[in-house]
Amino acid sequence: MATINENFLKLQAGYLFPEVSRRVCSFQAQNPDAKIISLGIGDVTQPLAPVVISAMKRALDDMGTEAGFRGYGPEQGYDFLIDAIIENDYKTRGIDLDRNEVFISDGSKCDTANIQEIFGLDDTVAMTDPAYPVYVDSNVMAGRTGKADENGQYDRIVYMPCTAENNFIPELPKTPVDIIYLCFPNNPTGTVADKEILSKWVDFARRTKAVILFDAAYESFITDPEIPHSIYEIDGAKEVAIEFRSFSKTAGFTGIRCAFTVVPKQLKAATSDGRVVDVNSLWNRRHCTKFNGASYISQVGAAAVYTPEGKMQTRQIIDIYRGNAKLICESLTKLGYQVYGGVNAPYIWMKTPDGLSSWDFFDRLLQKANVVGTPGAGFGPAGEGYFRLTAFASPADVKEALQRFAAV
Secondary structure (H helix, E strand, O other): OOOHHHHHHHHOOOOOOHHHEEEEHHHHHOOOOOEEEEEOOOOOOOOOOHHHHHHHHHHHHOOOOOOOOOOOOOOOOOOOHHHHHHHHHHHHHHHOHHHHHHHEEOOOOHHHHHHHHHOOOOOOOOEEEEOOOHHHHHHHHHHOOEEEEEOOOOOOOOEOOOOHOOOOOOOOOOOOOOEEEOOOOOOOOOOOOOHHHHHHHHHHHHHHHHHHEEEOOOOOHHHOOOOOHHHHHHHOHHHOOEEEEEHHHHHHHHHOEEEEEEEEOOOEEEEOOOOOHHHHHHHHHHHHHOOOOOOEEEEEEOOOHHHHHHHHHHHHHHHHHHHHHHHHHHHHHOOOOOOOEOOOOOEEEEEEEEHHHHHHHHHHHHHHHHOEEHHHHOHHHEEEEEEEEEEEHHHHHHHHHHHOOOOO
């Protein structure tokens, strides 16, 4: 009989968002006339930018001709998209990258989960708490952790609590670590990090020879010029950091699927016997072995985001979500809730009222207001007592949801 990877049995209950969906579906089945508004899962609602649609239609037409047809593309991505990324996302911020340091993929969720495969199972991982669940779960599946305790924390993970007391900014680990997960603007708390904060982390990683896995999927929501869009704006970051970016929130590609990961050639790691190796070449090997590349059509659409029209049109869409975030923060504050985030970020992190647990508040909000959010406990033990709302619903739904909050 085949045996299983028993690390999967360590995972806590179900993955967060399917559990949210299960509860919503159950409520809807019992209340078929209820109009449920979701401010929970971070899925976008605005249509794709017209220039992206036009570009993808042209790419589809290409596929219908012998001259334009594309089969398997380069696993790392087409040069036309990589060049656009380097020119617009990095050179404009004084960052130089080579083509072979950028890897196109079909999503940052996949990349942040898969990246841990190229690191040793004995490496100690430092994780912010709360955190995007994929960071933790992928390390559990790989066997890099022990079992979870009664609080849901896994043995062999160094947890870095992010609470109101430390402004949701993690403290530097006090014990040796090898891999550090950071996300700014943060999911779920909506916190941002300035250059001083990121410099502390880069200096720490350089000093301790740790690797930072930096999730920058929401950088397009930053408007404050003091807030870095990339960790590579910090001196020395190329020596210690891998950066993840996505077109999902930048350009509404949640249903199209296109993202990229930057692995600088300066980044090194060691073998068990102390030999130093290039991380870039290992990720390239993994990427080419297990991935056939994002589709030509999606990459053409992503490249269109960097045209003058694409920048203007996607900015208009992001401004809609920014307006939603501002309205959510202002309205909930007036209702007496403690609210965090929502500035330079699409996520609002709120304290649950009346001492309710995260899931109890989820149920109350669903039942009394027919509004869906995400329980903070689903992001880690430090998220208990908090609740995440997203700014990605339509403006009309956001306004109606906030009116319903008054009855909760």
